[in-house]
Amino acid sequence: MRKFFSKKYRWFEEYFRYVNYIAAAMLYLQDNFLLREPLKPEHIKPRPLGHWGTVPGLSFIYMHLNYLIHKEKADVLLVVGPGHGAPAILANLFAEKSLQKYYPKLKLDIKGTGALLKSFSWPGGFPSHLFPGVPGSILEGGELGYSLSTAYGAAFDNPNLIVACVVGDGEAETGPLAAAWHSNKFLDPATCGAVLPILHINGYKISNPTIFGTMSDHEIELYFRGLGYETFIIGGGNMHGKMEKTLSTCYRKIRAIQKTARSTKPGGKNIPPRWPMIVLRTKKGWTGLKTFLGKEIEGTWRSHGMPLKNPKTNYKELRALEEWLGYYKIGKLVDDRGRPLSRVLRYIPEGNLRMGLNRHALGGNVYKPLKLPGLRKFEVKKDLRGKCNRSSTQIIGEYMGDIFKLNAKAKNFRLMCPDEIESNKIDAIFKATDRAYVWPLNAHDMHFSRSGRAMEILSEHTLQGWLQGYLLTGRHGLFSTYEAFATIVASMVDQYAKFLKQSRRFPWRKEIASLNYLLTSVGWRQDHNGYSHQNPSFISNVLEKHGQFCSVYFPADVNSFLAIMEDCFRRKNSINVIAAGKQELPQWVTLEEAREQVRVGVGVWDWINPAHAKNPDVVLAAAGDHMTEECMAAIDIMHELMPAFKIRFVNVSELTALGMGDERRPCLMCTGDFYKYFGRNVPIVFSFHGYPDVIKKLTWGHPDSSRFSIHGYLEEGTTTTPFNMQVLNKTSRYHLCMDMIGRVAHKNKKVAAEKNRLMKYLQGKLDQHADYIVKNGHDMMEIEQWQWGGNRK
Numbered sequence: 128m129r130k131f132f133s134k135k136y137r138w139f140e141e142y143f144r145y146v147n148y149i150a151a152a153m154l155y156l157q158d159n160f161l162l163r164e165p166l167k168p169e170h171i172k173p174r175p176l177g178h179w180g181t182v183p184g185l186s187f188i189y190m191h192l193n194y195l196i197h198k199e200k201a202d203v204l205l206v207v208g209p210g211h212g213a214p215a216i217l218a219n220l221f222a223e224k225s226l227q228k229y230y231p232k233l234k235l236d237i238k239g240t241g242a243l244l245k246s247f248s249w250p251g252g253f254p255s256h257l258f259p260g261v262p263g264s265i266l267e268g269g270e271l272g273y274s275l276s277t278a279y280g281a282a283f284d285n286p287n288l289i290v291a292c293v294v295g296d297g298e299a300e301t302g303p304l305a306a307a308w309h310s311n312k313f314l315d316p317a318t319c320g321a322v323l324p325i326l327h328i329n330g331y332k333i334s335n336p337t338i339f340g341t342m343s344d345h346e347i348e349l350y351f352r353g354l355g356y357e358t359f360i361i362g363g364g365n366m367h368g369k370m371e372k373t374l375s376t377c378y379r380k381i382r383a384i385q386k387t388a389r390s391t392k393p394g395g396k397n398i399p400p401r402w403p404m405i406v407l408r409t410k411k412g413w414t415g416l417k418t419f420l421g422k423e424i425e426g427t428w429r430s431h432g433m434p435l436k437n438p439k440t441n442y443k444e445l446r447a448l449e450e451w452l453g454y455y456k457i458g459k460l461v462d463d464r465g466r467p468l469s470r471v472l473r474y475i476p477e478g479n480l481r482m483g484l485n486r487h488a489l490g491g492n493v494y495k496p497l498k499l500p501g502l503r504k505f506e507v508k509k510d511l512r513g514k515c516n517r518s519s520t521q522i523i524g525e526y527m528g529d530i531f532k533l534n535a536k537a538k539n540f541r542l543m544c545p546d547e548i549e550s551n552k553i554d555a556i557f558k559a560t561d562r563a564y565v566w567p568l569n570a571h572d573m574h575f576s577r578s579g580r581a582m583e584i585l586s587e588h589t590l591q592g593w594l595q596g597y598l599l600t601g602r603h604g605l606f607s608t609y610e611a612f613a614t615i616v617a618s619m620v621d622q623y624a625k626f627l628k629q630s631r632r633f634p635w636r637k638e639i640a641s642l643n644y645l646l647t648s649v650g651w652r653q654d655h656n657g658y659s660h661q662n663p664s665f666i667s668n669v670l671e672k673h674g675q676f677c678s679v680y681f682p683a684d685v686n687s688f689l690a691i692m693e694d695c696f697r698r699k700n701s702i703n704v705i706a707a708g709k710q711e712l713p714q715w716v717t718l719e720e721a722r723e724q725v726r727v728g729v730g731v732w733d734w735i736n737p738a739h740a741k742n743p744d745v746v747l748a749a750a751g752d753h754m755t756e757e758c759m760a761a762i763d764i765m766h767e768l769m770p771a772f773k774i775r776f777v778n779v780s781e782l783t784a785l786g787m788g789d790e791r792r793p794c795l796m797c798t799g800d801f802y803k804y805f806g807r808n809v810p811i812v813f814s815f816h817g818y819p820d821v822i823k824k825l826t827w828g829h830p831d832s833s834r835f836s837i838h839g840y841l842e843e844g845t846t847t848t849p850f851n852m853q854v855l856n857k858t859s860r861y862h863l864c865m866d867m868i869g870r871v872a873h874k875n876k877k878v879a880a881e882k883n884r885l886m887k888y889l890q891g892k893l894d895q896h897a898d899y900i901v902k903n904g905h906d907m908m909e910i911e912q913w914q915w916g917g918n919r920k
Contacts, residue, residue: 136367137470138474142474143183143187145222145460145467146219147182147183147186148455148457149214149217149243149244150214150215150217151182151214151452151455152244153177153244153247154175154176154179154248155172156170156172156244157249158170158241160240160244161457161465162449162452162453162457162458163458166446166449168439168445171438172248172439174248175439176248176255177248177255177433178255178432178433179214180329180331180412180432181212181411182212182214183412184212184409184413185209185212185216186215186218187366187370187407188293189205189215189219191370193223193474193476197474197480199378202289202480202487203289203482204263204265204278204288204289204485204488205263205293206277206278206290206291206292206293206596207257207268207274208271208273208293208304209298210268211432213247213257213261216261217243217247220483221239221240222467222472225262225482225483228262229262229633235467237465256269259629259632259636260629260632262484262635263483263485263488264488265596266595267626270622271297271298272301272302272303272588273304273588273591274294275292275294275304275322276310276592276596277292277592277599279307279310279314279593279596280592280595280596280598280599281487281596281599282314282596283314283541283596283597283602284538286318287320289321289322289381290320290322291325292322293325294326295327295329296326296339299326299337299338300338303586303589303619307589308354308356309354309584309589310589311400312564312565312566313564313582313584315578316400318578321381321384321385321402323381323402323403324356325404326339326406328406328408328409329409329411329412329413333428335428336428351406355566356401357380357403357404358404358405358406359404359405360408361373361405362408362409366409373405377403377405381402381403388400410425411425411428411430411431412424412425412427415451416435416451419434420443434451435448435451487601488599489637490598490599490600490601490639491636491637492601493601494601494638494639494640494699495537495539497539497603497640497696499533500530502526502686502689502690502693505522505525505526505689507685512715512716513713513759513915515713516711516713517685517714518710519682520551520552520645520708521555521709524556527553527555528558528560531559532559535559539601539603540603540604541582541594542604543582543593543604543606544581544583544608545583545584545585545612546584547583547609548581550609550648551645551648552647553645557573557574560579560581561574561575561578561579561580562579563577563578563580563582564577565577587608587616588615590606590608590616591616598641601640603696606642606644607644608644608645608646609646609647610648610649610665610706611660613646614664614665617665617668621668621672623642627700640699641695643705644665644702644703645705646665646704646707647706647707647708649663649753649816650840650844651753651840652708652709652753657845658845658846661844661852663816663818663840664817666679666704666782666816667821669702670782672702676701677701677702677703677783678702678783678784679781679783680703680781681751681754681779681781681816682705682780683752683780684712684714684715684752684755686716688705689721690718691705691721691725691780691781692705706751708753710849713756713914713915715732715755716730728779728781728783728784729777729778729779729784730777730780731776731777732776735774736773740776743773744871744875745773745774745775745809746775746777746806746809746810746811746812747774747777748778749776749779749814750814751815751817754814754816757858757859757860758776760860762776763860763913763915764861768888769885774867785825796829801829801831805834810871811834811835814858816840817839818839819839819840819841823835836870838862838863839856839858843855843856848900850910851906854897861889861892861893864889865889868885895907896910
């Protein structure tokens with residue numbers, strides 16, 4: 128036993144030196160990679176880039192997780208929050224040969240070592256943060272705060288997986304991370320894996336102490352006990368012994384919690400598990416430069432980035448760097464060919480047990496298509512066109528309920544929603560599943576169970592992280608939220624889009640399910656909430672990302688919505704945004720028409736009046752269900768006022784198809800197909816769900832862009848009547864009629880002759896509306912009870 132422990136602790140000490148040397152040398156060296164000669168200026172990179180402070184702590188964690196995996200044959204996925212720690216992760220992946228599998232040149236010899244060291248923060252090499260080109264990674268970490276929620280997302284429905292999540296103490300100060308600690312209350316130990324949070328406290332951010340770094344062990348223990356964790360704090364001396372023992376204890380506790388939950392009969396007593404977590408205290412820049420020019424480096428903020436800024440040109444810094452790298456005695460850890468001695472690699476896991484090769488980190492390897500129900504069960508029949516009102520989200524709730532049922536055995540679909548399932552009228556899912564929750568509840572709390580698949584927490588950041596972790600490990604999901612508050616996660620979506628874009632460069636990153644958003648409770652019907660709930664900017668934000676795989680959909684009715692949902696759930700490696708109201712609205716297209724329109728993204732509704740659609744005076748277009756209703760009402764009005772006025776109506780159901788295109792089709796504005804839908808030499812009046820500038824940007828540069836007159840949300844709103852929102856933003860049926868008349872009158876003498884009369888009538892309607900709502904508190908009856916007049920022949 129004594130001999131075994133001496134081997135083990137010798138391995139801890141030597142392996143730690145090896146990976147710390149590789150990581151530190153990665154920051155500075157472009158030659159003389161194993162210090163086989165005195166360090167010279169020409170050995171130093173011309174632009175040393177990266178961060179050192181968090182690196183040794185991450186290597187320490189990685190090493191001890193490796194030992195645990197070796198000993199227990201555990202399935203462990205590592206999620207790393209401190210993005211600046213990339214050198215540590217790369218060094219450990221290099222040592223375990225995971226890098227070599229995907230980068231054959233990075234062999235464990237002097238040539239491969241040199242290739243790795245020089246490639247870090249070097250053009251064409253590894254960037255300074257983790258990214259999809261790093262095996263085993265599902266999080267970049269460049270924007271702090273998302274590690275813990277992503278880790279929990281990966282653990283959901285992965286019963287044998289342990290996700291070790293390193294949270295930096297600077298990262299822990301962010302709002303998203305602070306909320307994510309509550310994820311333990313949603314993790315069912317009977318059906319899910321486990322998350323082992325490791326809060327790495329090294330005391331400093333860029334130039335300030337961290338909050339957790341200033342808290343005592345007692346304060347930290349109380350804080351996390353209140354959050355429901357059993358906390359193990361490691362610091363001081365004998366760090367290897369403490370960490371090895373603590374990890375072993377945490378592993379046993381995790382398996383005991385799972386065993387108890389999996390052997391308890393359904394309906395048994397609900398005792399919330401107290402999952403373990405580790406708080407690791409180390410010095411920032413541990414094992415690095417102690418002091419320089421009389422100033423402390425190790426254990427201070429000065430070790431955060433590059434402790435030595437210019438060793439290539441500063442002689443004192445060069446000698447200090449040589450002393451620092453010499454501390455690790457790399458020559459005693461490798462053979463003549465630069466290969467680590469066998470004892471240095473003794474306890475590294477083998478095969479797919481290596482964290483760099485964990486199968487869950489490449490979700491495409493475990494991806495299974497989602498089973499989807501047929502749409503006929505939910506469709507609105509053709510004979511009801513324009514004759515009935517339906518809530519799209521209510522029927523989509525029924526549709527998703529069937530998705531839950533069809534995939535109950537696979538357990539690979541979850542709905543994320545911030546306390547809005549009932550409000551957004553998708554509560555029909557509760558016929559098939561419950562809300563997930565593990566902590567005790569009151570008897571009158573409805574639709575809750577430990578195994579529920581609907582995730583509701585009033586933290587959009589946490590939901591986004593859960594979904595990202597869930598998708599990146601091969602599963603499917605939908606994020607439903609109020610349109611105005613989707614913007615809370617806009618920056619997270621940006622980071623995720625970057626991750627997807629970069630993933631396409633690496634063929635070993637196979638395709639995963641799309642990230643799907645349902646934006647409902649839209650600004651056009653926030654009459655009870657008002658201005659604060661009126662914000663369509665998430666659409667604009669997504670469109671500014673990466674058009675080749677980001678799509679924005681505007682279903683006009685139930686059948687459109689069903690066809691779009693089916694399309695989104697079948698797509699891979701994409702980000703899909705669906706904006707749709709939850710109120711009852713008229714129904715327009717058949718299921719066949721809806722599917723054909725999804726194929727193109729745009730449709731001419733020539734069934735309204737085939738003759739007028741063929742040779743129109745004006746093209747009226749809409750993107751959005753409320754906008755479609757107003758356009759159809761405007762067509763109705765114009766038919767009554769001037770039957771000879773010819774209107775072609777174009778419905779845009781996928782905005783990206785109009786001016787950006789995607790991986791499936793070119794953009795209409797870039798091909799001759801544009802004229803097939805929008806005609807030639809006629810004005811185009813476009814009513815858009817969001818900001819008008821979105822359409823302006825999509826159409827800018829096209830030879831016919833001057834034909835567009837764009838209506839949309841003008842940042843005008845309040846607590847008011849539904850129709851008055853349209854009036855305030857000049858998207859009402861009356862405004863659309865006035866715009867069409869004014870534009871056609873320039874070329875059509877008959878319309879010009881009637882222009883003043885028609886304009887006076889329409890303005891009178893707007894004046895009447897303004898007086899009526901102030902007096903009565905609701906819209907005029909002709910608005911509230913409006914119905915489509917039927918086909919116009």
